[in-house]
Each structure stands twice: as C-alpha cells, then as structure tokens.
Amino acid sequence: MIEFHLDRGSGVATYLQLVHQVRHALRLGALRPGDRLPTAKEVVAQLTINPNTVLKAYRELEREGLVVGRPGLGTFVERSLGETSMSDRVRLRAELVQWVRNGRQAGLDQEDMRALVATVLGDMFREEIA
Amino acid sequence: MLWLTWRQHRTQILVTGGLLLALGLLLLVSGLRATAYISEHAPSGCPGPAAACSGVNSAIYHDYYHPVFTVFGLLPLVGSALVGAFWGAPLLAAEFERGTNALAWTQSVSPGRWLMAKLGLLGGMVVVAALALSAMIGAWLPVFRGAVGDKTLEPGTFTITGVVPAAWWLFAFVLGAAAGTLFRRTLAAMAVTVALIALTIPAVFFSRDSYAEPVRTVTTGWTALYDRGGSLVRDAWVTPSGQEVITPPDGVCPPPPGVDARSERAQLLKDGCLIEEGYRKAVYHHPPERFWRFQWTETGILLTGALALGGLAVTRTLRRRS
Amino acid sequence: MTPALEATGLGMRYRRTWALRDCSVAVPSGRVAALVGPNGAGKTTLLHLAVGMLAPATGEVRVFGRPVRESMERIAFLAQSKPLYAGFRVEEMLRFGRELNPRWDGAAARRRLADLGIPLDRRVGRLSGGQRTQVALTVALAKRPDLLVLDEPLADLDPLARDDVMRGLMEAVAETGLTVLLSSHVVSELEGVCDWLVVVNGGRIQVSGDIDELVAGHRLLTGPAETADALAARMPVVSRGGAGRQATMLVRDATPPLDPRWTARPVNLEETVLAYLRAPDLAALPRPSLASAR
Structure with a gap:
C-alpha cells in the first residue's frame, strides 16, 4: 500500500502530485501489479484533501493504463513501470551527459543548467496535461 | 415543532404554570376561609345589603376580600407585561440575538411554518393560562358578592374575569414577538413591550365607557343604581323644569347654618333638599347586563391589535433581511 | 447536468449600497467550491442568498434547478457564528435536527460524534470552539443535504481543529458526494481541499472555474x-x-x-x-x- 504525502504550495496541482507518487512507487517497485491503491476516503482521512482530487488522479492513472478501477472493490495496479527501460535509460543518460558537456562549453554553470532543465520539464509536462 | 417549542420555552411554561397553581391555591384558601367565617359569624340574612350587615360586610371586605384582591387587581398590568416580556419578546429577539435564526430557518421546515407553529402553540398556551386564571377568579368572586356587592363592570374586576384576560395576554404575547423582529435584542424587545403595554392599558381603560352609548336613568335613588355593579359614566342634576345642569344654582338649598359646607353631612342634606325641591339626578351608566357585550368588544379590539402585530411579526420574519 | 447552485443576475442592496450586483455564477454538482474575496466583498451576502436567508433584490438563485425556498430539504447551512442553542445538550441538538428534517440520519450523527469523542450529554455552551463547529457540522450533515453551504467554517479555530473540521468535511464528501460551497478569506487553506473557485470582489463575480x-x-x-x-x-x-x-x-x-x-x-x-x-x-x-x- 502506498502512503501519499503532499507538498502544499509547490504550485503542482494536488492530483498531479498523487499521480507522480504512484508512478514513482511503480518505478521503485514499491507498488506492484495487483496491489490495491487506498480508497478516496482513506486518502482524504490521511491528507485532508478533496476526494474529487483523488478520483481525478486515479482516472489519470487509469487513462495511462497503470491502474484499473474495479467497482465495489477498489483501484488496483495493472502494470508496473520502468522494467523494460534499462537499455533506454543507458541511452538517455549518455545523451544527457553529452548535453551537459555542451552546456559547459557554452559557459553555463550547474545552476544555469538546472534552471533550464526545470523550465523545460515544467513546460513539457504542463503541455501534456493542459 | 411541538418538542422544539416545549424545549425552548419550557422555563416560561413551567414558571407560568407554577404561578397559576399558587394563585389558584391562594384563591381556594381565601374562598374557603371566607365561607367558614361567614357561616360562623354572620347573622342570618348577612352578608347582604341590609343595614344590620354593615359590620360583618366590612369585616369580610377588609380581612378576606381586599388583601387578595390587591394581588389580583395588579394582574391586568403585571400579567400582560410579564407575558409580553417573557413569552413574546424572546420568541424572535433571542433567535436574532444569538444568530440561531440562521440555524432555525435553514432547516427543512420552512420559516413560515416554524413561526406559525410557535405563535400558535405558545399563543394557545397563553390563552389557556389566562382563561384558567379568569375561571378561578370567577369561582372566587361570588363568595364575596353578598358582602362586597356586584362589581361586574368595575375596571379592576372586568379585566380579570371573562374572556378579556385571554385577549390581553395574547395581545401582549404577539406585541412582544413583533417587538422582537424590530429590535432583535431580547432586553430591548422586553423593555419596549413593557412600555407599550403600560401605554395600552390606560388607553383601553379610558375608552371602555365609549364601547356603547350609556343608558340615561333619571332617579332619586342613585345609590342603589351605583351598587348594582354597573359602570358610572357621569351624572348631572335635572331641574324641575327638565333642564340638565352640572351643578344646581347656588341659591337653591344652601347649607344650614352651623354646618360646614365642605362636610359630607352638608352634601347629604343638600341632596335631600334638592329632591324635595323637585330636582332629580340623571345618571349616565352602563348596566351590568352589558358585561358580555363589553367583554367581547374589548376582546375584539385586542384581537384586532394582536392580528395586526402578528402580521407585522410574520412579514418581518419572512421578508428576511439579515 | 443541472448545477448544484446557479445564480443569474443576482443583486442585493442594503439601503442605497449594492452588496452584490449582477452576479451570475454556477457551481457544478459534486464540487467542493471555494468562495473567496476580501472582507466585505459580498461573500456572506451571496451565501445567505444561496440558502434563502435573504431574498434577492434582482435575479434569482436555483439549487439543483429549483428555487431555493423550495429546496430547503436539500440544503444545509453553517453560518459563521456556528449557531447552536447554548442551553441544549448535544443530543437535544440532534433531536432538533430530527424534528425539523424528514431526511434526518440520526445514526450517522451519533456515530460521527462518537468518533470525535464529543459526549452527547454535554451542554452546547460548554463545548470548545472546535467541538462546537463539529457539532454544528454534524447537525448540518445529518440532514443529508445535497448542497452544504459554510460561511468561514475555519475562522477562529486553532490549526488542529481546522484540520479536524476540514477532514470531517472531506470525508463526508467522499461518502456522500455532496456539493460544498464554503467561503474563506484565507486562500492558502483551500489548496488541495477545493476544486472549484469563485472569487467575489467588490460585489461582483471576478473568477469562476475549475481550480486545476x-x-x-x-x-x-x-x-x-x-x-x-x-x-x-x-x-x-x-x-x-x-x-x-x-x-x-x-x-x-x-x-x-x-x-x-x-x-x-x-x-x-x-x-x-x-x-x-x-x-x-x-x-x-x-x-x-x-x-x-x-
């Protein structure tokens, strides 16, 4: 079972925080196929958040095919993340190393690059959900 | 609504019930003691209008009737003021004052029904209480009729017998409720209610004589007329030629020498002399037979007032401006 | 889908000043809506109009498609002062709710108070601020409303009581799917709790929509x-x-x-x-x- 936590005031929508935490747990193997996610009421009792937000997060996860809702029983993990991407990861890491080298040559320091990555990540994911 | 009305107003209901019980006991004891006194001490044919009875009449009046009547004589004013201040005024003012109107009037029962139930139930109880008091007094009074005479239309008695007490109390209750919608503070509503009742009572008392055209009786035996229990409006002298004058001319029947013109004896001598001279007294009065007519007239006036005030309370409650 | 609350052309005037003017706003069913605005912006007036405590000068309010005053069985209101009868015991407050509401759920109310540890025989006047709010909320919820309107429910509560009250409210939403409209002037305490926002400013509706x-x-x-x-x-x-x-x-x-x-x-x-x-x-x-x- 996953226990959610919230970073209030982070600017990230609450339902997205829940989605990210489930994805993260799937990647780390903390959640596996067949595991039940907490019910909206359980999450609400723990975090004092709007149950609609929890349902919205679960709908999003369902849309991505990560979980499936079984009426009357709860929401269950359908598949996990990250198992097939070992080779992808190696490749992506190599690309990122190259990008950082390019950045240093262009005169960016560590903080510049971090800001740039954060901006791009923010923009990309916001576009995806908007 | 029945339970809620009881729960919110049980203090008033219980205190009023207790007071009625105490007054009832007082009347019962007084009536029994007076009856016992009469059967032990009064000569035969007494108490009554006969001259021989005057001693026992006076004893009964002073020892049994008067002390109790002073308590009840205050009831028209005090009773109405209490009902208005403690039953009527808090009904809506307390809800506004504590903000509980926002609770009471947002339930499934509509504010209209809430108000109607409260006015109806409490108003009904007030009427029943007043009628109970009036019935108890009505049972107590006849014990003293022989000694004290008939006082049917006398202001003090009239107000605490028949249906008029119920009309007064109901009027006071609705007045208090209406004051509560205007002032929205219990204490302010209570004060305004008491003040308005204190103004209404003399206004009604003084207009009572004009409920009907007084009867004009021309007589020499006016004392008997006064003692019948009616209500005297005014009197005047009628000259032998049939003219009505307020005071007979000065020259007629001067006080005999040696008698102080201001004394009661001079007055009696003068009255006797005037009758000898052919003068008569014209008495404008309401005979005691008009008791129920007057009761219903006053009840009608007060109920009209109560209805108008009730309408004010209802519209001000339902129009709702917070 | 019929909105839980829909106001059209709503206006309210106190003597010469307009507290609200030409307000048109809707709260979809099932939402937890926040009504936000500076003090004196007209929040309380709007809420009082929504629960029939006030009659509008212009326009109208509909609750689930029907005029407010015909819908009082489906609306519960918790005023800012959390009004309760101070002389009543807690169980008498429940009796009050039962007498005045045909849809009353007394068992749920007792359960809720037992979970909160509020004794039924305690006099309302002796409850703490947080308990008082919880009892008032219990009475409102036991009416089984489809629309619950709360005026500054968290004002003058300590942080712990705030969290308790808000959690109770959110659990009720999770259980029954009721629509909530609550006012606040503290925006930060609404994040994560509300999913619909209505901003009223200077007597007019300025923002209305899904928060995300x-x-x-x-x-x-x-x-x-x-x-x-x-x-x-x-x-x-x-x-x-x-x-x-x-x-x-x-x-x-x-x-x-x-x-x-x-x-x-x-x-x-x-x-x-x-x-x-x-x-x-x-x-x-x-x-x-x-x-x-x-």
Missing part, C-alpha cells in the same frame, strides 16, 4: 523589460511587476513564450487569486455556455 484548470492556465513570465509590452499585447496579463531591466508578468496563457529570453514558471492558487484581487477590473469567467459544464 485555472492554475494551469496561468504562469509567471520573467524577461527583459523592453520586450514586455510586445509580449503583453499578445496575451491577457493579470498583473505586471519587476524592476529595472527585468519585467515579470502573471499571464493567463499556458503556452511557453516563443522568445527565449523569457522564462515561464507555474503559479500556485494563492498567487493567482491575489493577482486577480489586485486587479478588480479583470475577470476570468467561463463562457456562458460553459457555466454549468462539469
């Missing part, structure tokens, strides 16, 4: 001041700031700026609301056709 969409639809741009005007001309600007050569703008636009000298960062609910409150002439309202859409 609203927040995602705005961002804070930072860039060189000399290009700010050109950028501002292309998108709705809610607020502008900055110093010297650097300009910042909170814009209602989700696309990243094309000019690479400008950076964009997401905003949170409080920043967005404050920016609107500082610009009372600017509005973010749904198109009329979308007013009632979920």
Whole structure:
C-alpha cells in the first residue's frame, strides 16, 4: 500500500502530485501489479484533501493504463513501470551527459543548467496535461 | 415543532404554570376561609345589603376580600407585561440575538411554518393560562358578592374575569414577538413591550365607557343604581323644569347654618333638599347586563391589535433581511 | 447536468449600497467550491442568498434547478457564528435536527460524534470552539443535504481543529458526494481541499472555474523589460511587476513564450487569486455556455 504525502504550495496541482507518487512507487517497485491503491476516503482521512482530487488522479492513472478501477472493490495496479527501460535509460543518460558537456562549453554553470532543465520539464509536462 | 417549542420555552411554561397553581391555591384558601367565617359569624340574612350587615360586610371586605384582591387587581398590568416580556419578546429577539435564526430557518421546515407553529402553540398556551386564571377568579368572586356587592363592570374586576384576560395576554404575547423582529435584542424587545403595554392599558381603560352609548336613568335613588355593579359614566342634576345642569344654582338649598359646607353631612342634606325641591339626578351608566357585550368588544379590539402585530411579526420574519 | 447552485443576475442592496450586483455564477454538482474575496466583498451576502436567508433584490438563485425556498430539504447551512442553542445538550441538538428534517440520519450523527469523542450529554455552551463547529457540522450533515453551504467554517479555530473540521468535511464528501460551497478569506487553506473557485470582489463575480484548470492556465513570465509590452499585447496579463531591466508578468496563457529570453514558471492558487484581487477590473469567467459544464 502506498502512503501519499503532499507538498502544499509547490504550485503542482494536488492530483498531479498523487499521480507522480504512484508512478514513482511503480518505478521503485514499491507498488506492484495487483496491489490495491487506498480508497478516496482513506486518502482524504490521511491528507485532508478533496476526494474529487483523488478520483481525478486515479482516472489519470487509469487513462495511462497503470491502474484499473474495479467497482465495489477498489483501484488496483495493472502494470508496473520502468522494467523494460534499462537499455533506454543507458541511452538517455549518455545523451544527457553529452548535453551537459555542451552546456559547459557554452559557459553555463550547474545552476544555469538546472534552471533550464526545470523550465523545460515544467513546460513539457504542463503541455501534456493542459 | 411541538418538542422544539416545549424545549425552548419550557422555563416560561413551567414558571407560568407554577404561578397559576399558587394563585389558584391562594384563591381556594381565601374562598374557603371566607365561607367558614361567614357561616360562623354572620347573622342570618348577612352578608347582604341590609343595614344590620354593615359590620360583618366590612369585616369580610377588609380581612378576606381586599388583601387578595390587591394581588389580583395588579394582574391586568403585571400579567400582560410579564407575558409580553417573557413569552413574546424572546420568541424572535433571542433567535436574532444569538444568530440561531440562521440555524432555525435553514432547516427543512420552512420559516413560515416554524413561526406559525410557535405563535400558535405558545399563543394557545397563553390563552389557556389566562382563561384558567379568569375561571378561578370567577369561582372566587361570588363568595364575596353578598358582602362586597356586584362589581361586574368595575375596571379592576372586568379585566380579570371573562374572556378579556385571554385577549390581553395574547395581545401582549404577539406585541412582544413583533417587538422582537424590530429590535432583535431580547432586553430591548422586553423593555419596549413593557412600555407599550403600560401605554395600552390606560388607553383601553379610558375608552371602555365609549364601547356603547350609556343608558340615561333619571332617579332619586342613585345609590342603589351605583351598587348594582354597573359602570358610572357621569351624572348631572335635572331641574324641575327638565333642564340638565352640572351643578344646581347656588341659591337653591344652601347649607344650614352651623354646618360646614365642605362636610359630607352638608352634601347629604343638600341632596335631600334638592329632591324635595323637585330636582332629580340623571345618571349616565352602563348596566351590568352589558358585561358580555363589553367583554367581547374589548376582546375584539385586542384581537384586532394582536392580528395586526402578528402580521407585522410574520412579514418581518419572512421578508428576511439579515 | 443541472448545477448544484446557479445564480443569474443576482443583486442585493442594503439601503442605497449594492452588496452584490449582477452576479451570475454556477457551481457544478459534486464540487467542493471555494468562495473567496476580501472582507466585505459580498461573500456572506451571496451565501445567505444561496440558502434563502435573504431574498434577492434582482435575479434569482436555483439549487439543483429549483428555487431555493423550495429546496430547503436539500440544503444545509453553517453560518459563521456556528449557531447552536447554548442551553441544549448535544443530543437535544440532534433531536432538533430530527424534528425539523424528514431526511434526518440520526445514526450517522451519533456515530460521527462518537468518533470525535464529543459526549452527547454535554451542554452546547460548554463545548470548545472546535467541538462546537463539529457539532454544528454534524447537525448540518445529518440532514443529508445535497448542497452544504459554510460561511468561514475555519475562522477562529486553532490549526488542529481546522484540520479536524476540514477532514470531517472531506470525508463526508467522499461518502456522500455532496456539493460544498464554503467561503474563506484565507486562500492558502483551500489548496488541495477545493476544486472549484469563485472569487467575489467588490460585489461582483471576478473568477469562476475549475481550480486545476485555472492554475494551469496561468504562469509567471520573467524577461527583459523592453520586450514586455510586445509580449503583453499578445496575451491577457493579470498583473505586471519587476524592476529595472527585468519585467515579470502573471499571464493567463499556458503556452511557453516563443522568445527565449523569457522564462515561464507555474503559479500556485494563492498567487493567482491575489493577482486577480489586485486587479478588480479583470475577470476570468467561463463562457456562458460553459457555466454549468462539469
């Protein structure tokens, strides 16, 4: 079972925080196929958040095919993340190393690059959900 | 609504019930003691209008009737003021004052029904209480009729017998409720209610004589007329030629020498002399037979007032401006 | 779908001053809506109109498609002062609710109070502020309303009681799916709790819509001041700031700026609301056709 936590005031929508935490747990193997996610009421009792937000997060996860809702029983993990991407990861890491080298040559320091990555990540994911 | 009305107003209901019980006991004891006194001490044919009875009449009046009547004589004013201040005024003012109107009037029962139930139930109880008091007094009074005479239309008695007490109390209750919608503070509503009742009572008392055209009786035996229990409006002298004058001319029947013109004896001598001279007294009065007519007239006036005030309370409650 | 609450052309006047003017707003069914605005903006007036405590001067309010005063069985209201009868015992407050409401759920009310550890024989006047609010909320919830309206439910509560009350409210939403409309002037305490926002400012509705969409639809741009005007001309600007050569703008636009000298960062609910409150002439309202859409 996953226990959610919230970073209030982070600017990230609450339902997205829940989605990210489930994805993260799937990647780390903390959640596996067949595991039940907490019910909206359980999450609400723990975090004092709007149950609609929890349902919205679960709908999003369902849309991505990560979980499936079984009426009357709860929401269950359908598949996990990250198992097939070992080779992808190696490749992506190599690309990122190259990008950082390019950045240093262009005169960016560590903080510049971090800001740039954060901006791009923010923009990309916001576009995806908007 | 029945339970809620009881729960919110049980203090008033219980205190009023207790007071009625105490007054009832007082009347019962007084009536029994007076009856016992009469059967032990009064000569035969007494108490009554006969001259021989005057001693026992006076004893009964002073020892049994008067002390109790002073308590009840205050009831028209005090009773109405209490009902208005403690039953009527808090009904809506307390809800506004504590903000509980926002609770009471947002339930499934509509504010209209809430108000109607409260006015109806409490108003009904007030009427029943007043009628109970009036019935108890009505049972107590006849014990003293022989000694004290008939006082049917006398202001003090009239107000605490028949249906008029119920009309007064109901009027006071609705007045208090209406004051509560205007002032929205219990204490302010209570004060305004008491003040308005204190103004209404003399206004009604003084207009009572004009409920009907007084009867004009021309007589020499006016004392008997006064003692019948009616209500005297005014009197005047009628000259032998049939003219009505307020005071007979000065020259007629001067006080005999040696008698102080201001004394009661001079007055009696003068009255006797005037009758000898052919003068008569014209008495404008309401005979005691008009008791129920007057009761219903006053009840009608007060109920009209109560209805108008009730309408004010209802519209001000339902129009709702917070 | 019929909105839980729909106001059209709503106006309310106290003597000569308009407390609310020409307000049209809808709260879709099932939402937890926040009514936000500065003190004296007309929040309480709007809520009182929504529960029939006031009759509007103009316009009308409908609850699930019917006039408010015909819908009182489906509405519960918790006024700011959390009114209860101080002389009543807690169980008598429950009896009060039972007597006045045909849909009353006494068992749920008792369960809720037992969970909260509030004794039924305690006099209301002796309850703590938090307990009092919980009892008032219990009475409101046991009515089984479809729309629950709360006026500043968290004002004058300590942080623990705030969390308890809000959690109780959210659990009730999870159980019954009721629609909630609550007012607050503290925006930060609404984040994560509310999913619909209505901003009332100066007696008018300024913002109305889904909170996630609203927040995602705005961002804070930072860039060189000399290009700010050109950028501002292309998108709705809610607020502008900055110093010297650097300009910042909170814009209602989700696309990243094309000019690479400008950076964009997401905003949170409080920043967005404050920016609107500082610009009372600017509005973010749904198109009329979308007013009632979920």
